[in-house]
Amino acid sequence: MITCHAWPEPVVRVQSLAQSGLSSIPTCYIKPHSQRPTNVNTTTFVPNNVSSQNDNHDTINIPIIDLQGLYGEDQTLHEEVLRRVGEACKEWGFFQVVNHGVSHELMKSSRELWREFFNQPLEEKEVYANDPITYEGYGSRLGVKKGAILDWTDYFFLHYMPPSLRNQAKWPSIPHSLRKVINEYGEEVVKLGGKVLKMMSTNLGLKEDYLMKAFGGENEVGGCLRVCFYPKCPQPDLTFGLSSHSDPGGMTILLPDDFVSGLQIRRGNDWITINPIPNALVINIADQIQVLSNAIYKSIEHRVIVNPNQDRISLAFFYNPKSDLLIEPAKELVTNEKPALYSPMTFDEYRLYIRTKGPCGKAQIMESFKHDSN
């Protein structure tokens, strides 16, 4: 259990620091030499369009999948989408989707309204200041370790699913239409999550509704939104917007900034900067799907670099299993050759580690839950 009811040090808002015009960052944000970013000079991009997909890029990009085929009658197209999603889950753990069913207007207004929220005077935001017990509200650190080296970000965290945890009184009341837009955006993203979960089940050779049932069913799945605001940073080579981590939940559906890149994923020993395409959402496998799939799908480590000239905003929607259900490898995916790699554990128990320690890579967390016999 988390015993810490308050942050271990006074909370400093990163946006206020950045706005104070400082030219060097406080030492509590400076990462040790061996953990600093390596390639921080490519963080503004000119969005390209879907037709350029993965070719003609100077940089590698994650797979871009057009989900249109899911919405029509053409079975061949449907199967092609399934195949591409399956391949992306196995080979990358990260992919972008377009024609995903989430309204572009809603995506745009969500980003704009959240920018407006962060750009309000500090007093307006402090009303929503969060604590380390629930993390709900306006925050500036993850983890409660005293003396930890912090990330260059402020955020707003809220529960959207199940509806019983949706407490709109804790959501910003200004800008005025933000609560309505959070609701509308959440509804569409949850629908998309359900569709992707079905595709993953089928691709794993499980019943179409296997993962949804393992997550507790449509009305019980968990869904939280973390809106990250990364202020511009005078020394982006010394710190991270978000340190390397894997997501603890089921899958993450990310609405990235429309102009400023920053998300990097680990690929072997390299870090690849994701170049989002217009109106795309970025989806990644998180730890609970790695467990349920007995590591056929991997939850990939990722991190965020910051920009010296521009703020960046992103909306990460965490689509999670119901928090008190035991999550374990699907029996159908456990064989003599490949025994269960993980012991059963609820998501509630699992996420305590992240909430206590903050983002700290991946292996450490997944390894500590590996089945004793492995």
Ligand SMILES: O=C(O)CCC(=O)C(=O)O
């Ligand atoms: O800001 C981003 O692009 C990624 C955010 C992220 O990884 C997270 O919120 O866990």
